[in-house]
Amino acid sequence: MLELKPMLSALWRNKVPALLIALQLALTLAIISNTVVIVKDRIAKIERPTGIAVEEIIAINVMAIPNNYDMIGAVSSDLELLRKLPFVKDATITNQVPLSRSGSAGTFYTQPNQEVGGEVSNRYNTDPNFINTLGLKLVAGRNFTNAEMQYFDPSEIRDINVAVITQQFADKIYPDQDPIGKPLYDGNTSHPIEIIGVIERHLGAWVDWSKAGNVAFFPIVRNTQDVNYLVRAEPGKRDDVLKTLVDKLSERDPQRVIKTRVLSEYVARSYAGDNLMVKVLSIVAATLSFIVALGIVGLTIFWINQRAKQIGVRRALGASRSNISRYFLIENSLIAVTGIALGSAAALIVNQYMVRDYSQPVLTLLPLLICALLVLVVSLAAALAPALRAANISPATATRSV
Amino acid sequence: MLKMHNVRKSFRTDTIETHALRDFSLEVKEGEFVSVTGPSGSGKTTFLNIAGLLETPTGGQYLLDGEDVSNLNDRQRSRLRNEKIGFIFQGFNLIPDLSLFDNIDVPLRYRGFSAKERRKRIEKVLEQVGLSARAKHLPAQLSGGQQQRIAIARALAGEPRFLLADEPTGNLDSLMARQVMELLEFINEWGTTIVMVTHDPELARRAHRNIQIVDGQVCDLRPVTEQPEAATA
Ligand SMILES: Nc1ncnc2c1ncn2[C@@H]1O[C@H](COP(=O)(O)OP(=O)(O)O)[C@@H](O)[C@H]1O
Ligand SMILES: [Mg+2]
Numbered sequence: 001m002l003e004l005k006p007m008l009s010a011l012w013r014n015k016v017p018a019l020l021i022a023l024q025l026a027l028t029l030a031i032i033s034n035t036v037v038i039v040k041d042r043i044a045k046i047e048r049p050t051g052i053a054v055e056e057i058i059a060i061n062v063m064a065i066p067n068n069y070d071m072i073g074a075v076s077s078d079l080e081l082l083r084k085l086p087f088v089k090d091a092t093i094t095n096q097v098p099l100s101r102s103g104s105a106g107t108f109y110t111q112p113n114q115e116v117g118g119e120v121s122n123r124y125n126t127d128p129n130f131i132n133t134l135g136l137k138l139v140a141g142r143n144f145t146n147a148e149m150q151y152f153d154p155s156e157i158r159d160i161n162v163a164v165i166t167q168q169f170a171d172k173i174y175p176d177q178d179p180i181g182k183p184l185y186d187g188n189t190s191h192p193i194e195i196i197g198v199i200e201r202h203l204g205a206w207v208d209w210s211k212a213g214n215v216a217f218f219p220i221v222r223n224t225q226d227v228n229y230l231v232r233a234e235p236g237k238r239d240d241v242l243k244t245l246v247d248k249l250s251e252r253d254p255q256r257v258i259k260t261r262v263l264s265e266y267v268a269r270s271y272a273g274d275n276l277m278v279k280v281l282s283i284v285a286a287t288l289s290f291i292v293a294l295g296i297v298g299l300t301i302f303w304i305n306q307r308a309k310q311i312g313v314r315r316a317l318g319a320s321r322s323n324i325s326r327y328f329l330i331e332n333s334l335i336a337v338t339g340i341a342l343g344s345a346a347a348l349i350v351n352q353y354m355v356r357d358y359s360q361p362v363l364t365l366l367p368l369l370i371c372a373l374l375v376l377v378v379s380l381a382a383a384l385a386p387a388l389r390a391a392n393i394s395p396a397t398a399t400r401s402v
Numbered sequence: 403m404l405k406m407h408n409v410r411k412s413f414r415t416d417t418i419e420t421h422a423l424r425d426f427s428l429e430v431k432e433g434e435f436v437s438v439t440g441p442s443g444s445g446k447t448t449f450l451n452i453a454g455l456l457e458t459p460t461g462g463q464y465l466l467d468g469e470d471v472s473n474l475n476d477r478q479r480s481r482l483r484n485e486k487i488g489f490i491f492q493g494f495n496l497i498p499d500l501s502l503f504d505n506i507d508v509p510l511r512y513r514g515f516s517a518k519e520r521r522k523r524i525e526k527v528l529e530q531v532g533l534s535a536r537a538k539h540l541p542a543q544l545s546g547g548q549q550q551r552i553a554i555a556r557a558l559a560g561e562p563r564f565l566l567a568d569e570p571t572g573n574l575d576s577l578m579a580r581q582v583m584e585l586l587e588f589i590n591e592w593g594t595t596i597v598m599v600t601h602d603p604e605l606a607r608r609a610h611r612n613i614q615i616v617d618g619q620v621c622d623l624r625p626v627t628e629q630p631e632a633a634t635a
Contacts, residue, residue: 318483321477
């Protein structure tokens with residue numbers, strides 16, 4: 001009982017409104033599907049595992065006021081104090097706070113004095129407690145020991161002997177090989193740093209950097225004016241620990257400026273842009289869908305009113321109410337399918353441009369299909385009320401109005 | 403065929419209640435050709451609409467083919483309209499976006515006939531109304547008389563037992579009106595019961611029987627001898 005052929009020829013004679021709706025739907029699909037892949041990509045980025053016990057960690061920045069302050073001497077006393085505080089699991093020293101947008105990185109090679117190739121990585125100068133403090137997982141080899149620690153002035157050049165690196169960095173620099181025992185060369189040098197351990201994952205300072213997961217940890221501490229400690233509290237005790245930290249450290253040695261910030265705040269700041277993007281794009285997509293739905297409601301109502309007489313005649317000739325509603329819903333689906341076909345093509349073209357010029361993610365078939373389905377549902381939902389209303393047009397319209 | 407007993411129909415708006423039909427009783431027998439006349443606003447169209455199941459009466463009893471139709475639901479009423487009743491309107495009411503072929507096809511599709519059956523019937527009625535050559539044309543490409551013949555073809559294609567016509571010649575000049583009337587007479591000779599509202603006394607006289615409706619009631623049930631002054635629609 002489908003009346004596709006006459007329906008299509010009637011539609012063809014009313015090309016303009018039909019095409020307007022189809023184009024609206026096409027545009028919506030093109031925009032929404034590209035929005036969805038970007039949003040999906042951003043959410044995946046925000047939610048990717050960090051390997052870090054983010055909610056339990058406090059970052060402390062300690063800056064010495066006197067110019068010739070012995071930071072190295074202070075560090076061991078500070079750490080000893082921190083580790084003994086109630087509800088503190090562990091504490092470590094580091095040159096950079098993960099996910100803080102400030103840190104250091106270097107290029108590492110597999111051969112001495114190599115000048116090309118190499119792999120860029122975040123670099124942490126820290127002590128053996130970093131694994132426990134950050135909540136990292138050692139998956140191969142071993143952690144470094146206190147005996148391997150080197151403390152020195154920045155003016156001194158010291159060779160680093162061992163490193164622990166992330167699995168991602170290991171896979172990049174020694175693909176398909178066991179990295180344990182293999183050398184790393186720090187820049188264009190000839191001294192090998194032995195890889196002694198691999199941790200499952202960690203993210204460095206910059207969340208937007210594609211190499212954020214490339215991380216190397218070295219057992220060194222430089223004697224600088226300021227250092228960072230990371231303190232890990234027992235689960236749920238972070239804020240309690242935070243309250244006493246500054247006082248305890250100042251009490252021990254008042255010659256420093258001490259600042260604290262919870263790691264989760266750094267993370268929130270790092271992802272603020274992404275979160276905003278997700279929100280804005282979601283609102284844009286939802287608003288656009290809503291406006292298009294309104295447009296369809298309006299145009300469908302207008303169009304049905306224009307054909308009120310014809311609907312009455314169809315009813316007089318034997319169409320039931322459901323025949324009439326179905327007619328308009330099928331007609332709407334035909335328009336929507338046309339719009340979706342145009343929109344899919346447009347979406348893919350727009351996406352190519354976005355990928356090439358703005359390095360946005362590639363639009364794959366599944367999200368496109370889901371968006372197409374969404375557009376179809378929105379379109380049908382918008383047409384539903386007018387179509388049901390059309391069914392209420394009295395068959396007497398055929399004889400009453402001339 | 404059609405039997406109405408004390409049928410009432412009133413329209414209520416915010417301010418007034420119009421009694422379009424009052425204690426309206428009438429019987430039309432199988433095979434009859436009845437013309438309906440009466441002043442404008444007297445309830446002729448209301449009567450046809452109730453007879454054709456386009457409107458429901460406010461009260462009274464209506465038997466179509468012996469069946470009480472007052473308690474049927476929309477689907478059943480639509481089905482009866484589709485199968486038993488053919489409609490011809492003053493304004494032709496062809497669907498402007500559909501070819502003549504597709505226009506005639508409309509009720510046949512609701513009937514659920516196969517494509518082959520529909521084609522056969524459409525070709526047959528197009529031939530009966532003498533417009534086979536125009537099947538692919540749009541309504542706007544035809545004269546009024548031709549459009550009304552297509553409308554008649556559309557009403558006939560389902561082979562209804564009962565044909566209702568509301569001033570079918572009202573928009574036509576006298577020559578075309580006569581052609582349409584001849585077509586209706588021909589259809590009636592083949593057994594279709596016809597009720598036709600008209601303002602044309604000459605056409606009204608050509609029916610077997612003329613009913614005059616005045617103020618929502620049947621005024622006169624005699625065979626036509628003379629006509630009351632025709633009102634203008
Ligand atoms: N839908 C309606 N609402 C209100 N009044 C109506 C409606 N349809 C018809 N009427 C009134 O009912 C009366 C009969 O109308 P109608 O049957 O169309 O008369 P006729 O066809 O004889 O000219 C008229 O007074 C008309 O104004
Ligand atoms: Mg009338």
